[in-house]
Amino acid sequence: MRLGNCRLMTLWERGWGYQSHCRSRRSQTWRRFDHAAAANAARAREYILQRKCYASWAHGVTAVSENRNLPVVRAGYGATFTLPKNGGEWIHFPIPTPTLLENSRAFLERVIVLFEARQTSELKRIHVWDGGKILARHDELSVKGNNLGIGAANAIPVKQKDLLTAIVVSAFFAAGANQSELYVPAFGGDFYHDINA
Known part of the structure; x- marks a missing residue:
């Protein structure tokens, strides 16, 4: 699926996160998403709040x-x-x-x-x-x-x-x-x- 020059397909279920600068296809990048780190950060934010x-x-x-x-x-x-x-x-x-x-x-x-x-x-x-x-x-x-x-x-x-x-x-x-x-x-x-x- 595409919206303008931004690709909206996600591979979250496979452990990947998607980053796009919404400029062109060449600027689109993929990176491995660390779910454990995100969960720890969420818990830390909850603790502070x-x-x-x-x-x-x-x-x-x-x-x-x-x-x-x-x-x-x-x-x-x-x-x-x-x-x-x-x-x-x-x-x-x-x-x-x-x-x-x-x-x-x-x-x-x-x-x-x-x-x-x-x-x-x-x-x-x-x-x-x-x-x-x-x-x-x-x-x-x-x-x-x-x-x-x-x-x-x-x-x-x-x-x-x-x-x-x-x-x-x-x-x-x-x-x-x-x-x-x-x-x-x-x-x-x-x-x-x-x-x-």
């Missing part, structure tokens, strides 16, 4: 101090904690966690805390928990100043699979010789599900 990514965030007003007496102002723009001079406090950031999707447990890629450590305040320690199980621990930090964008200082890699319950980030902020403020507008995490797992 089935991987689901979730970025789950919470507003800064949901952050809580371990010390219930720590002064805090909550407003539409976030939460501002006042740290005592020469002291520090643990601040907890609970992240809404998509633990299970189509029988596949979540993989936590990283957590992110947007904050501004004002005056003499700084981030000293940060821990990531899945319920009562610790997933990551970073101590002896010294992160100061404006960290309201996502960067290496406030995006903490976790890379933990098979989450069980809910994620919380616990961070210890300290102030120096002066009373200082900690401003938090939002925090969150990047999660993955593989529904083929």
